[in-house]
Ligand SMILES: Nc1ncnc2c1ncn2[C@@H]1O[C@H](COP(=O)(O)OP(=O)(O)O)[C@@H](O)[C@H]1O
């Protein structure tokens with residue numbers, strides 16, 4: 001991913017997604033998200049939030065329309081370019097996808113080893129992230145033994161470990177108390193302030209209500225802009 005190819009990180013033009021056999025998850029969604037933006041994507045359960053994030057990281061493909069990330073048509077990305085894009089995008093999945101038989105530290109480190117970072121850098125980064133998310137004492141705990149709120153934070157730590165230029169987070173606070181929610185939002189805000197584009201799918205209004213970031217809402221698979229962002 002070349003860093004200054006476009007000013008736009010995400011461009012979706014008339015994107016529709018229909019799941020087999022006939023579930024219309026997204027209908028003619030067009031949205032443009034600039035580099036360095038932080039955007040909240042809201043909508044009731046089933047509105048299409050997760051589907052939209054999955055299209056952006058190529059976990060699902062659009063039935064119709066154009067999806068571009070950093071100027072690249074995501075459908076056409078293959079081989080080396082696809083691998084590069086995957087390294088540049090961090091994803092915190094709604095269903096976590098942790099390696100449940102590995103420790104917390106290993107789950108985060110594995111994500112970093114893909115980028116060939118040195119072991120001492122990985123160890124330091126893991127410790128820093130665990131501290132920021134109040135998980136220091138879980139360093140050696142097997143991920144499958146954690147509470148859902150803890151797993152959610154490990155998922156986020158893994159997604160941000162490589163300092164991605166694009167971060168996609170799906171319901172990052174669903175299982176968290178208010179103290180952990182603040183920590184998670186601080187981490188996301190800091191990453192955004194250091195230049196990353198951050199897209200947060202959420203139905204937790206407490207995390208966007210009082211802010212000034214752009215707010216998008218999916219209703220019946222269609223996109224509506226509820227609030228303009230001030231950056
Ligand atoms: N793999 C799938 N197969 C069939 N239908 C799906 C699949 N994933 C999601 N859906 C459906 O697509 C719609 C949008 O789902 P989703 O994107 O998960 O919404 P949200 O994240 O806003 O809750 C829902 O009706 C859901 O049931």
Ligand SMILES: [Mg+2]
Pocket residue numbers: 049050051094170
């Ligand atoms: Mg979802």
